[in-house]
Amino acid sequence: MIIVFDSSTLILLAKTDLLREVLAEVEIIISQEVQAECLAKKTADAELISLLVQEGRINVRKTIDAKAIKQLQMDFRIAKAEAESLWLARKHQYPIAIDDGPGIKASKVLGLQFLTAVHFLLRLASRNILSPELAQEKLTTLVQYGRYSKRIIEDAMSRLQEGRK
Amino acid sequence: MGVISLRLENSELKRIDDLSSQEHKGRSTVARELIQQGLQFRMLKQYRDGKLSLGNLAKSLGISVGETIDMLAEFGIESPVAYEDYLKGFEVKW
Numbered sequence: 001m002i003i004v005f006d007s008s009t010l011i012l013l014a015k016t017d018l019l020r021e022v023l024a025e026v027e028i029i030i031s032q033e034v035q036a037e038c039l040a041k042k043t044a045d046a047e048l049i050s051l052l053v054q055e056g057r058i059n060v061r062k063t064i065d066a067k068a069i070k071q072l073q074m075d076f077r078i079a080k081a082e083a084e085s086l087w088l089a090r091k092h093q094y095p096i097a098i099d100d101g102p103g104i105k106a107s108k109v110l111g112l113q114f115l116t117a118v119h120f121l122l123r124l125a126s127r128n129i130l131s132p133e134l135a136q137e138k139l140t141t142l143v144q145y146g147r148y149s150k151r152i153i154e155d156a157m158s159r160l161q162e163g164r165k
Numbered sequence: 166m167g168v169i170s171l172r173l174e175n176s177e178l179k180r181i182d183d184l185s186s187q188e189h190k191g192r193s194t195v196a197r198e199l200i201q202q203g204l205q206f207r208m209l210k211q212y213r214d215g216k217l218s219l220g221n222l223a224k225s226l227g228i229s230v231g232e233t234i235d236m237l238a239e240f241g242i243e244s245p246v247a248y249e250d251y252l253k254g255f256e257v258k259w
Contacts, residue, residue: 001259008219008234011234012234026259037223037229038231040231041231041232046229046231077217077221078220078221079220079221082218082219100245102217102218102245103219104247104250108253113256113257114254114257116251116254118251119255119257145234145238146244147242148244148251149246149248152248155248
């Protein structure tokens with residue numbers, strides 16, 4: 001399955017050290033602006049993303065409609081990278097991975113299917129790519145960076161404990 | 166660097182003076198830092214309320230998205246991902 005990734009989810013999964021596992025499950029597409037945003041500073045997460053791009057495991061796509069992207073930025077008050085991700089997802093009718101409030105709102109308005117970093121973690125656990133213990137450990141780390149609400153954390157934890165997706 | 170003049174309450178001036186002596190910094194430096202931190206606080210609040218995207222927040226703060234995520238984690242600012250939206254994510258068939 002092909003999924004367009006925004007910087008937010010891509011960086012969260014890199015910080016949680018789950019990107020390689022996610023790549024075994026899905027094909028990741030990012031825009032050039034997302035690539036630039038993720039690699040802006042030489043941090044550990046940026047190094048990992050850079051390596052995966054070099055290895056051709058994360059595909060970088062060019063966006064060609066600057067006018068439409070500018071319009072998305074203005075309509076939803078989002079940054080260029082977020083607008084490019086939405087544009088790519090909409091053009092190819094791919095789901096979008098996004099952990100950003102205004103970006104999710106825009107995805108809903110545009111009728112796009114969306115996922116957050118938590119969904120990938122739960123997916124990996126349900127496919128036994130992560131053991132239940134490791135999945136719970138990773139959820140703790142992801143929650144630290146992703147700062148999800150108590151309700152989301154409790155639900156994700158119960159899904160892990162019950163072996164649900 | 167530009168110059169502005171503004172009237173402050175005596176209590177505000179006292180706070181600046183106190184910080185100035187505590188941190189061994191000039192009054193102007195302390196005032197500039199407080200303005201900067203006030204602007205950051207305002208932007209973080211806008212993000213928390215879902216009015217500012219992560220990318221725009223990073224741009225406004227002049228740091229990378231990765232560093233912004235670290236900063237949000239450090240301050241414990243809750244993600245603007247709503248529970249209902251999280252549930253919607255399970256509708257994706259894969």
